[in-house]
């Protein structure tokens with residue numbers, strides 16, 4: 042069974058009387074354990090696609106199936122639950138909460154899945170240690186470097202043991218050495234058998250994946266294996 | 268999401284913006300403190316009024332008063348003997364609910380003892396007088412039936428009389444002394460308890476503690492208990508034989524008109540029924556002449572109660588308005604704080620928070636603000652009451668009741684919930700992507 046199945050998916054935005062098709066007839070199938078890069082020029086619809094795949098949004102037309110469930114016109118609460126249980130996100134701009142410390146940031150998804158406090162903490166610390174943040178548990182994000190922030194974000198994405206992990210330009214705000222290190226973490230995740238989808242501009246990032254999907258003007262232009 | 272964590276998150280948010288949180292609480296603080304203050308004030312007034320009502324005889328006390336006879340009945344006026352001792356007996360005989368009746372004759376008389384003389388009101392009465400008027404004895408005894416039967420020269424005096432004639436004599440030592448009333452010597456058999464307002468009592472204690480000779484400042488003011496304290500009571504028979512007989516040859520103790528006639532209804536549940544029985548009995552003794560009326564304190568007491576509820580209502584209204592204003596303040600600041608936290612909400616939504624989680628988070632935050640405001644308001648209300656007692660003492664000492672605390676907390680929480688609903692709804696309807704993009 043495919044983890045992700047998109048059939049003729051369209052996402053359009055209406056600005057005044059003008060309709061923008063950010064995605065225009067996407068057909069895509071992702072299997073368990075794949076390591077995929079989505080590339081394309083700015084404005085081509087990469088982020089829009091990732092938001093759909095990540096259940097942050099629903100398509101305007103077409104059919105979307107995740108983990109065997111049809112989510113084409115799912116309710117907001119259903120999508121929230123899928124995001125919480127099955128999906129991990131890593132954003133370009135980290136998107137950490139600045140007012141709480143590292144452990145609490147990592148715990149955040151667990152808060153919304155009804156896991157008791159002790160268990161929450163234990164799992165958050167475990168994941169923090171696995172990404173090399175064992176010494177910074179009680180620091181706030183403002184006290185960390187960009188690379189460390191992105192590692193917190195990765196830990197947060199992993200803490201709920203999701204079935205698929207998305208990264209939207211996860212190395213975009215980092216210098217090349219740090220970016221390289223973060224990229225290595227995604228490779229390791231893939232090596233452990235997880236499904237990873239990265240959105241990127243960067244051909245070097247795309248080159249480490251197993252399958253590259255190139256998008257242009259909301260359509261899949263080509264697909265290749267590097 | 269777990270409520271405890273939600274609460275903790277809310278409290279952290281409040282703590283992170285102390286000044287802003289304080290500003291948003293201010294309205295609630297004012298509302299709750301004014302609620303506490305007005306409730307305490309009315310509590311005090313109510314307690315004082317109830318005590319006053321009890322001391323003046325309560326609702327059970329009914330007075331038979333004389334009434335103008337209507338013009339067409341005027342020629343029959345002489346048929347009625349007016350209010351007499353017969354009436355008192357007729358009232359007792361008419362119903363078992365009335366057990367105490369007090370017929371009274373009042374005269375102004377010259378009281379003297381040694382060098383001191385003073386004109387005072389003297390009451391001739393039955394022993395029931397003391398029960399009907401809720402008197403308590405401080406020393407000696409009340410008048411008895413024996414005093415009345417024998418027309419004894421016994422007198423019971425109020426505390427003010429004792430102070431006037433024997434300024435430094437304890438009540439116990441006054442018993443047995445002689446007080447002359449219009450030249451006739453009377454033996455003091457009892458001294459009544461002093462009746463005073465709470466405030467005067469406290470004042471007296473303070474004065475006693477500091478300077479024994481200093482006279483109380485409150486003495487010149489209107490004192491509802493002055494008449495009670497100035498009581499001079501002798502047996503009704505003695506009053507008649509000593510001061511009233513011989514004025515008209517046909518007068519007897521049974522036919523002489525009373526100056527006052529009152530009785531006590533033993534069972535308030537049978538008040539109306541008792542009054543109509545009494546009325547029937549008096550119609551007979553008055554030979555059908557409509558020259559009397561029964562005066563109850565219902566209207567008077569109802570008036571007092573109505574003015575208490577009016578005070579309560581207007582105070583409550585002021586408090587309600589400040590609570591509404593306080594609630595609007597919270598709504599305002601919550602809306603501002605949500606605008607500031609759109610991104611945070613987006614992040615929470617992205618990791619799986621549902622609309623309901625966000626709704627609850629904002630609501631818990633506004634309720635916490637209101638609750639803390641309420642607690643501060645209660646403390647401020649306490650302070651206000653303390654200040655009020657210190658600055659403007661009154662006989663109706665205000666006091667904070669548990670009720671008013673519970674009501675204040677409940678109202679603060681309601682204000683918090685109501686003011687949080689709209690901001691919480693707005694926050695919970697944010698779309699995750701636009702919230703994440705928000706700068």
Ligand SMILES: Nc1ncnc2c1ncn2[C@@H]1O[C@H](COP(=O)(O)OP(=O)(O)OP(=O)(O)O)[C@@H](O)[C@H]1O
Nearest residue numbers: 054056061062063082083084085086087088089090
């Ligand atoms: N909320 C929106 N309203 C209107 N148009 C939108 C909205 N979101 C995206 N778009 C449009 O959809 C198109 C695709 O946007 P998208 O963000 O997916 O591009 P992208 O490939 O991620 O670009 P970049 O590499 O710059 O991040 C763009 O033309 C964009 O203007």
Ligand SMILES: [Mg+2]
Nearest residue numbers: 087088089209
């Ligand atoms: Mg993008």
